[in-house]
Each structure stands twice: as C-alpha cells, then as structure tokens.
Amino acid sequence: MGDNKAVVLFSGGQDSTTCLYWAKERFDKVYAVCFSYNQKHSAEIDVARKLANQAKVDFQLLDASFISSLSKNALTDASIKMDEDNNCPNTFVPGRNLFFLSMVAVYAYEHQIKNIITGVSEADYSGYPDCRLNFIESATKTINLAMDQEFIIHTPLMNLDKSEVWALSDKLGVFDLIREETLTCYNGLIGKGCGHCPACKLRNNGLANYLTLKKGI
Numbered sequence: 001m002g003d004n005k006a007v008v009l010f011s012g013g014q015d016s017t018t019c020l021y022w023a024k025e026r027f028d029k030v031y032a033v034c035f036s037y038n039q040k041h042s043a044e045i046d047v048a049r050k051l052a053n054q055a056k057v058d059f060q061l062l063d064a065s066f067i068s069s070l071s072k073n074a075l076t077d078a079s080i081k082m083d084e085d086n087n088c089p090n091t092f093v094p095g096r097n098l099f100f101l102s103m104v105a106v107y108a109y110e111h112q113i114k115n116i117i118t119g120v121s122e123a124d125y126s127g128y129p130d131c132r133l134n135f136i137e138s139a140t141k142t143i144n145l146a147m148d149q150e151f152i153i154h155t156p157l158m159n160l161d162k163s164e165v166w167a168l169s170d171k172l173g174v175f176d177l178i179r180e181e182t183l184t185c186y187n188g189l190i191g192k193g194c195g196h197c198p199a200c201k202l203r204n205n206g207l208a209n210y211l212t213l214k215k216g217i
Helices: 014-024 043-055 065-069 096-110 133-147 162-171 175-181 198-216
Strands: 002-009 029-036 058-063 113-117 152-154
Touching (some): 002 014, 002 096, 014 029, 014 043, 014 113, 014 162, 014 175, 043 058, 043 175, 058 096, 096 113, 133 152, 162 198
Parallel strands (some): 002 029, 002 113, 113 152
C-alpha cells in the first residue's frame, strides 16, 4: 500500500473540497472519488469533476444508485419535502457513509492507496449518526478486517465547526474558490446556495462567524 497516496471522498462541496486541498499538502498523489446515488442535487457531480480537474487530481465517479432504492429520504425522493430539523433531518440517507467508505476502500485496494480521507464532522453537523468519530473508528476496523489491509481513514474536519472549516480553507489558500465555486446546497445551488436547507444553514452561519472573527483580529 502506498503511504504517499490518498483518496478523498469528494462531492464538490465545502467540506470535501477543503479535504482535497488538505490532502494535496500532505500526499504526493491524490485521487478524488465521487458518488452518484440519484441525489436531487446531482449538479454536485459536475462541480466535483470540474474542481478535481482544477486541482489536477484523478477523478472517478462511482455508481451508488442502489442507495436510493433502499430508503425514502428528502435527498433522493423529490416527492418528500425537505425539512429543516437539525435533529437528524429527513435529508439523512441511511447507510450512505458506510456504503461510500466501503466502495472507496475497494477503489483504494485496487489502486494500492493506504489513506482514505472523508470530510465528516461531529462538531458542527446536521445530526447524521454516520458523521461521528465512533462510526469512523468502527468502519475502519471493519473494512480493514474485511480486506486484510491497514487503511487509515483520515477525518481532518472531525473536531472543527463550520467557522473553523472556513478558517482552514483560508489557511490552505482556497477560501475564495470554496466560497464561490463549491456546491454544498441540497437544492443544487452553487456558492451560498438556497440559504434554507440544513447544509446551507451550517455553511452560511459558519461563514458569517468566521468573517466576524477575522474582522476582529
């Protein structure tokens, strides 16, 4: 397994793009893997491909459309009105991060990549249980046992709230790119997004907090 290589679970949003540039500072060869799972905000795929090309990293789109056939949720079913409840809102897609990590681990296995990077965080999130550290630790152990490997799953944003994620992007020199060109919005709008969905609220509140703190420095 290549210690100098890493693969990023990449959606083209704020968090995964920050992780992409975090990885580029630490590894010689970086890959970006995106997923198609019949998400309503599928425009993120084109954004992810464009951003990966700009970053000069290999891009791979994997078909995870089976996910949308397993459960009903507001991210994959247009008939469900998206709620704004921060206590595990109906935008939660059961098993999504477990499926994604398992699939990208197979990709990593085939490409001799040891390091897997995901932008999950339990410090400032929408209440999704598969963004917690205990899940990542459990998934790492299970995936390594399943494949007899020693993958390392890096979570550079795990203990950062959204204002701190903005600060990290600034430190990495990609603040403007992430502010203007990434797609975090569940309604598929680039940049500041719709302003109403859970993802936009976290992103925009974090940005406001960061700009206030930066102004006061």
